Amino acid sequence: MSVQPSALYPYVYRFLVDCKFKKLAKDFKDLSKSKIPDANHPTLLSLYESWLQTNQTKKCDNVVKKTQAKKRNSDPKSSSESEDSSDEDEAVPPNKAQKLVKKESSDSSEDSSDDSSDEEISVKVPPVKKVAPPAKKQEESSSSEEESDSSEEEDDEPPVTKKPMAVVQKKPTKSSSEDSSDSSEEEVKQPPKKTVTPKATKKPVPVKAKPESSSDDESSSEEDPSEDEKMEVDKPITKPKAKVEAVKPPAVVASTDSDDSDDEDSSDEEEAPKKKVLTKSTNSKPPAKATPVKKSESSDDSDSSDDSDDSSGEGKEEAPAKPAPVKNVVKQTAAAESSSSSEEESSDEDSSEDEGAKKKPATKKAAIPPPASYDTKPTKPAASKKPVAIVKGLPKSMDSSDSSASTSDESSDSSEDEVPAPPKNTSKSAPKKAESSSSESSSDDDSSSEEEKQKTKATKALTNGNLSVIKTPKAKSTPKAATKSAVKRKDVSASNTPVPSKKAKKGKANDSVSEMTPVSTPVSTNKTPTSGKKSDKKSAPNTPFRRVNDDEIEVNYKFSSNSFETKNDSWGKAAYDTLKHTKGKSFRHEKTKKKRGSYRGGNIDSNTVNSIRFDSD
Amino acid sequence: MVEPHRHSGVFIARGKEDALVTKNLVPGDTVYGEKKIEVENDGSKIEYRAWNPFRSKLAAAILGGIESIHMKPGAKVLYLGAASGTTVSHVSDIVGPEGLVYAVEFSHRSGRDLINVAKKRTNIIPIIEDARHPHKYRMLVGMVDTIFADVAQPDQVRIVALNAHNFLKNTGHFVISIKASCIDSTAKPEAVFASEVKKMQGEKMKPQEQMTLEPYERDHAVVVGIYRPPPKNKNK
Numbered sequence: 001m002s003v004q005p006s007a008l009y010p011y012v013y014r015f016l017v018d019c020k021f022k023k024l025a026k027d028f029k030d031l032s033k034s035k036i037p038d039a040n041h042p043t044l045l046s047l048y049e050s051w052l053q054t055n056q057t058k059k060c061d062n063v064v065k066k067t068q069a070k071k072r073n074s075d076p077k078s079s080s081e082s083e084d085s086s087d088e089d090e091a092v093p094p095n096k097a098q099k100l101v102k103k104e105s106s107d108s109s110e111d112s113s114d115d116s117s118d119e120e121i122s123v124k125v126p127p128v129k130k131v132a133p134p135a136k137k138q139e140e141s142s143s144s145e146e147e148s149d150s151s152e153e154e155d156d157e158p159p160v161t162k163k164p165m166a167v168v169q170k171k172p173t174k175s176s177s178e179d180s181s182d183s184s185e186e187e188v189k190q191p192p193k194k195t196v197t198p199k200a201t202k203k204p205v206p207v208k209a210k211p212e213s214s215s216d217d218e219s220s221s222e223e224d225p226s227e228d229e230k231m232e233v234d235k236p237i238t239k240p241k242a243k244v245e246a247v248k249p250p251a252v253v254a255s256t257d258s259d260d261s262d263d264e265d266s267s268d269e270e271e272a273p274k275k276k277v278l279t280k281s282t283n284s285k286p287p288a289k290a291t292p293v294k295k296s297e298s299s300d301d302s303d304s305s306d307d308s309d310d311s312s313g314e315g316k317e318e319a320p321a322k323p324a325p326v327k328n329v330v331k332q333t334a335a336a337e338s339s340s341s342s343e344e345e346s347s348d349e350d351s352s353e354d355e356g357a358k359k360k361p362a363t364k365k366a367a368i369p370p371p372a373s374y375d376t377k378p379t380k381p382a383a384s385k386k387p388v389a390i391v392k393g394l395p396k397s398m399d400s401s402d403s404s405a406s407t408s409d410e411s412s413d414s415s416e417d418e419v420p421a422p423p424k425n426t427s428k429s430a431p432k433k434a435e436s437s438s439s440e441s442s443s444d445d446d447s448s449s450e451e452e453k454q455k456t457k458a459t460k461a462l463t464n465g466n467l468s469v470i471k472t473p474k475a476k477s478t479p480k481a482a483t484k485s486a487v488k489r490k491d492v493s494a495s496n497t498p499v500p501s502k503k504a505k506k507g508k509a510n511d512s513v514s515e516m517t518p519v520s521t522p523v524s525t526n527k528t529p530t531s532g533k534k535s536d537k538k539s540a541p542n543t544p545f546r547r548v549n550d551d552e553i554e555v556n557y558k559f560s561s562n563s564f565e566t567k568n569d570s571w572g573k574a575a576y577d578t579l580k581h582t583k584g585k586s587f588r589h590e591k592t593k594k595k596r597g598s599y600r601g602g603n604i605d606s607n608t609v610n611s612i613r614f615d616s617d
Numbered sequence: 618m619v620e621p622h623r624h625s626g627v628f629i630a631r632g633k634e635d636a637l638v639t640k641n642l643v644p645g646d647t648v649y650g651e652k653k654i655e656v657e658n659d660g661s662k663i664e665y666r667a668w669n670p671f672r673s674k675l676a677a678a679i680l681g682g683i684e685s686i687h688m689k690p691g692a693k694v695l696y697l698g699a700a701s702g703t704t705v706s707h708v709s710d711i712v713g714p715e716g717l718v719y720a721v722e723f724s725h726r727s728g729r730d731l732i733n734v735a736k737k738r739t740n741i742i743p744i745i746e747d748a749r750h751p752h753k754y755r756m757l758v759g760m761v762d763t764i765f766a767d768v769a770q771p772d773q774v775r776i777v778a779l780n781a782h783n784f785l786k787n788t789g790h791f792v793i794s795i796k797a798s799c800i801d802s803t804a805k806p807e808a809v810f811a812s813e814v815k816k817m818q819g820e821k822m823k824p825q826e827q828m829t830l831e832p833y834e835r836d837h838a839v840v841v842g843i844y845r846p847p848p849k850n851k852n853k
Contacts, residue, residue, distance in 0.1 A: 544803070546801055546803055546804060547771060547800055547801040547804075547812075548800060548801040548804040548808050548809045548812045549804065549808075550804050550805050550808045553804075553808040553809075553811045553812050553815075554811065555805075555807045555808055555810075555811045556811070559807055559810060559811060559827060560807055561807065562797075562806045562807050562810065562829045562831065562836065562838055563829065563831060564829065564831035564832050566829060567681060567682060567828065567829065567831075568682070569680065569681050569682060569832075571635065571680055572670070572680060572681065572831075572832050572833065575671075575832040575833070576831065576832035579832050579835075580832070587835065591671060594669075594671040595669060595671045595672050597651070597652060597667065597669055599669075599671065600634040601634070601635070602634065602635065603635050604629050604635035604636075604637065604680065606620075606622045606623045606629055607623055608682045609682050609683075609684045610681055610682030610683075610828055611681075611682060611683050611684050611826040611827060611828035611839075611841070612826060612827050612828060613684070613825060613826045614814075614823075614824050614825055614826065614827070
């Protein structure tokens with residue numbers, strides 16, 4: 001969870017340049033070795049602006065909790081994941097988190113996100129600590145929706161159990177992430193998926209976020225579901241929407257993004273802890289699954305996008321699913337999600353945790369997995385809304401499936417569609433962290449707001465909403481960035497995915513451990529694959545690989561010059577005179593002529609010794 | 618007229634333009650199209666081959682004024698990075714019929730030429746193997762007096778050390794040509810050489826002298842040292 005100040009360097013540098021402190025900026029650049037951020041990236045001012053907004057919207061308490069949770073490090077990440085899961089209710093928090101992350105390398109962003117998305121954070125924290133759950137719920141409910149509360153309550157029960165599951169899941173998740181990519185077996189998955197999905201999603205989410213921006217998408221999708229859920233539950237209540245809307249711009253973006261980013265960061269840094277956290281938040285699970293898949297698999301990008309789509313679809317579906325009538329829809333959505341989740345679940349299931357976790361998750365899952373669980377267990381209220389929600393969920397699921405398919409094929413391709421666009425944003429934000437975070441967050445916010453609206457109106461908006469979100473000022477940069485990120489992701493995922501997948505099971509624990517120590521490092525590593533730029537930024541302290549560091553090698557004054565002048569070679573003098581002016585191609589040309597034997601050096605003195613002896617001799 | 622060089626086995630052909638030459642082990646045969654110089658001495662003809670310092674780093678070291686190459690007639694030399702065998706052929710001239718040259722080259726393409734050279738020069742034992750794995754050719758190589766290395770690999774000191782541990786006699790010598798850009802092209806050559814020398818010192822290889830290969834090679838240096846020197850008397 002440690003903050004990486006280096007992540008901010010590019011923005012500070014840009015800020016200095018914007019302020020026309022050229023000399024200062026240059027010095028700063030030299031000292032920090034920071035890279036110049038893309039023009040599309042948000043500026044320090046915009047980041048600060050969004051942070052202020054999020055701050056206002058969210059309660060101080062939330063912030064405090066978030067900060068605490070973040071400080072806890074890996075736990076925070078896991079908590080963030082859990083938050084994400086819980087965040088379904090609150091999609092906004094992730095955005096905030098993303099923004100925050102972007103602003104700050106990771107920790108700071110998380111903190112800010114925490115502030116913005118107190119609910120998420122609070123939720124996360126509790127799971128980690130186990131103490132906070134109620135507070136989280138409250139926060140969530142306050143931040144956004146009553147539904148979230150209900151879901152949270154459900155979730156709350158499981159949290160304790162979730163933790164263990166989460167841990168187990170984490171390992172499985174990696175494998176599951178791959179499974180999730182398979183996504184298309186939802187039928188079986190639905191029941192198990194729900195339980196599994198939450199876990200898997202949680203785990204993956206962090207991973208996704210870190211490695212890829214896709215996590216953002218997921219988070220957004222999560223948010224959507226949460227919103228949907230809220231909407232479903234609260235639909236009658238106009239407050240949720242208003243709240244959401246109000247929150248969305250600042251809080252939503254920050255919260256969703258932040259959650260995602262947090263999750264990602266946390267997951268990257270501390271997979272194990274994250275896993276625990278993940279268990280806490282069922283909602284976050286679906287997204288998490290998607291994220292892990294991305295990380296682990298080459299298809300991560302597509303998976304992530306799929307996941308996001310799925311998650312969004314799930315979220316939508318979930319809302320309908322809760323009602324009970326939605327079951328079919330839920331299944332579909334579940335299938336989409338479950339494909340990943342189910343796969344994950346299968347892995348999870350394999351692990352003993354899954355069983356226990358599943359049961360618990362089922363209760364917890366309410367928000368995310370709920371769809372399936374609801375279907376089987378129509379426990380959720382909001383029947384009145386259910387039909388609508390179902391309808392929405394179906395369309396969404398359709399969209400999600402389409403988007404997912406497109407995304408799977410190519411995240412960039414898919415990005416064209418509404419669904420893809422959000423993922424892109426998220427993906428971009430993740431890699432770009434600071435830059436895209438704002439845009440992503442905005443997109444997330446928009447999406448969340450849109451989702452809310454849609455939920456109230458219909459699910460149709462989702463895609464449109466996403467698009468609109470993208471269009472929104474904050475989002476402006478996102479589309480391009482998203483496409484870029486998508487492309488990057490693809491590449492990265494392709495190259496990276498195999499390794500992650502391999503590592504997935506084993507690596508998760510190891511990775512988590514390794515990541516744990518350097519919280520920032522994990523994020524950077526994840527980012528690196530997704531986007532070299534970000535990684536570079538993180539590694540601002542990064543130095544190019546060198547076998548020999550000029551500064552560290554002490555060169556004896558006797559050997560301080562390798563030039564011809566240091567020796568008395570009369571025969572080679574003529575060659576030196578012609579070659580000393582040459583370079584590159586001309587040097588090669590001149591030397592080739594001498595290789596032919598046409599060189600005449602004059603007299604050879606066989607008794608001169610020009611070598612430099614070492615001291616010991 | 619040809620006169621011997623300070624390094625035994627190496628000669629200088631005097632004339633309008635002096636040239637570095639070695640006594641051809643296989644009269645009438647050229648290895649890579651080099652010039653032949655025939656000298657009639659007491660009714661018998663002796664053939665020498667010109668040795669171009671722009672094509673051979675060992676020749677560049679000799680012309681540049683290295684103090685000792687530790688190769689003389691009758692010596693056994695392990696030559697790492699033999700390539701096509703052009704320099705190896707001159708080393709085989711230097712060590713003569715009493716000496717031996719174990720020529721290690723990993724590239725099969727170059728190794729083919731090397732084997733063709735070895736076919737006519739019986740004191741060359743070609744070994745087409747990776748010099749990183751001396752155990753693969755340990756059955757072919759006996760103890761040697763000198764190791765010459767021109768492998769241009771980032772870990773070349775390690776490679777030389779591995780072979781020295783296996784085949785180089787105590788107080789034997791090594792001659793290493795270092796191409797700075799093969800170690801680290803971003804660092805200053807002098808720093809690269811210093812770091813390589815430091816590595817040698819950690820492998821019981823005591824460097825004795827270093828010399829630039831300018832103007833024959835760019836950013837190259839040759840380091841000559843002794844392996845497992847006696848406590849007091851470091852020199853051969």
